Amino acid sequence: MFDNLYGLSCIENHALAVLREYGTDIRPLYRDCAIPMKVLFDSLVYQGESREYFDRIIRVQDLAKELGIITMKLYRRGFHELITDINGENEYEYVFMRVTNEFTKTQLHARGLRDDHYVRVMPDNNDFKIISDIPEITLALTKDELATAYDGDYFKLCVNRDISDNDCEHIHENRVFKAENHEEFKLDIVDFNSIPEVGIRIRNMTGVYKVLRLRVVDYYRQYADTEFIKNRMPEVEKYFSLFEYFNIKKVTDIEKYFEVFCKINQLENEIMGELKQKLCKIKMGRKQDENQSK
Numbered sequence: 001m002f003d004n005l006y007g008l009s010c011i012e013n014h015a016l017a018v019l020r021e022y023g024t025d026i027r028p029l030y031r032d033c034a035i036p037m038k039v040l041f042d043s044l045v046y047q048g049e050s051r052e053y054f055d056r057i058i059r060v061q062d063l064a065k066e067l068g069i070i071t072m073k074l075y076r077r078g079f080h081e082l083i084t085d086i087n088g089e090n091e092y093e094y095v096f097m098r099v100t101n102e103f104t105k106t107q108l109h110a111r112g113l114r115d116d117h118y119v120r121v122m123p124d125n126n127d128f129k130i131i132s133d134i135p136e137i138t139l140a141l142t143k144d145e146l147a148t149a150y151d152g153d154y155f156k157l158c159v160n161r162d163i164s165d166n167d168c169e170h171i172h173e174n175r176v177f178k179a180e181n182h183e184e185f186k187l188d189i190v191d192f193n194s195i196p197e198v199g200i201r202i203r204n205m206t207g208v209y210k211v212l213r214l215r216v217v218d219y220y221r222q223y224a225d226t227e228f229i230k231n232r233m234p235e236v237e238k239y240f241s242l243f244e245y246f247n248i249k250k251v252t253d254i255e256k257y258f259e260v261f262c263k264i265n266q267l268e269n270e271i272m273g274e275l276k277q278k279l280c281k282i283k284m285g286r287k288q289d290e291n292q293s294k
Contacts, residue, residue, distance in 0.1 A: 002133050006030065006214045008054060010118050013133040014096050015061040015070070015157060017120075022092065022159050027222055028171045029064060029163075032057040033215035034179040037268045040212075041185070044205035045195060051204040052114045057176070057212075061157070067167050071158040079147050085156055087123055092159040097121045097130070103149040107139065108132045118155065121146070168222075179220055180279040182272040185265060189258045199257055203243035206264060210236050213268075216275070224278040229271045239264045 005020070007013035019026050035057055043049045043056050064070045075081070086095050096118040104110045104117045110132060119130040128146050131138050141149065192198050213236065217226045242260050251257075 001131065002136050004218075006211050006218070007060065007133070008208065008211055009052070009059070009114065010133050011096060011155065012060050014094075014118065014120050015064065015072070017133075018094050018157060018159065019064070019070070022162070024069070024159075024162050026060075027218045028168045029060040030215035030219040031063060031171050031175055032177045033212050033219050034175070034182070034272070035177045035212060036182065036185065037209070037265055038183075038185040039177070040205050040209055041187070044208060045198065045201040046191075048196070048201055051208050054208055063171070067163070067170075068160060069163055069167070071160060072155055074153060074155050076153045079150055082150060082154055083143070085154070086121055086128065090158060094157045094159075095121050096155040096157065097149075098151040098153050099130075099149045100151045103151075107149070108137055109135060116151075121154075179216065179272060179275050180283070182276045184269045184273070187261070187265065189254065192254050192258050198254065199243065199247050199251065202257055202261055203240065203247055206236070206240045206243055209264070209268075210240055213271070216272075220275060220279070224275065224282055226275065228274060232267060232271055235267055236264065239267075 001017050001021075002013055005013055005016045005026075007016055016026050016029070019029075039056060044051060044054065049055075058066075061070065061072055065072055075085070082095070082097065085093075088095075097120075098116055098118050099108070101115065101117075108117070108119070110117060117132075119132045121128055121130045123129075124140060126143075128141050128143065129138060130141060130146075130149075195201065210233070213229060214233065217230045217233075220226050239260050243257070246256060246260075
């Protein structure tokens with residue numbers, strides 16, 4: 001259900017899964033995936049913002065809400081009201097229930113970065129079925145077991161309609177970050193010296209970067225061939241693993257972190273530079289066609 005979905009949170013993954021299940025082309029919802037490395041570094045490394053609450057780009061469910069594609073609301077209600085909404089009659093209405101930390105760890109084996117974790121829940125005869133995203137797992141629960149797992153609030157999402165061509169055009173025109181505007185980011189090792197916990201922060205940034213560049217592959221595939229980016233994602237995974245290894249081993253040598261960051265930054269400049277060229281070439285070709293048709 002969650003294969004090839006690139007949410008930055010469990011709610012994003014659930015919303016994307018529901019929309020794809022509905023038959024929606026979810027790629028436009030990755031709108032601001034081309035956020036520059038400079039912005040990521042400034043937010044997640046220099047300023048130390050946590051990756052679990054990273055908010056420099058709009059959440060996919062919030063963008064879908066703005067467009068009127070979905071309606072989604074958080075409810076803080078008792079268990080009886082939760083059951084009523086789970087058993088609702090609307091075919092395109094979905095409930096994402098918050099579960100306790102204990103249930104998340106022991107039953108779902110999830111290692112979520114946030115304190116709150118949500119699962120999709122639906123009726124299953126006289127019992128209930130829940131679906132968690134990472135790791136993907138489906139469990140059957142009795143009503144009593146569901147009550148024990150419930151942690152006091154839930155989202156209710158209703159799919160109103162599909163994404164239209166006008167929506168796609170509006171989304172594209174209103175991108176905050178545009179791949180065709182890519183500029184190379186340069187950094188000096190002295191910029192690392194004054195950053196506390198730089199190893200942890202750079203690892204967290206790379207984790208977010210990895211998800212966002214997978215989004216770039218999908219979003220810009222609507223306009224150009226992006227397979228070359230996908231082919232280089234194993235390199236990003238390798239660098240993320242190196243940062244993880246350095247942190248586990250408690251490496252304090254700033255030069256090691258800087259060396260790996262330079263490699264991933266060079267990779268970024270290469271793939272985004274190539275994508276920029278492709279997009280600009282396509283744009284020029286369209287202008288030429290328009291001029292010839294006049």
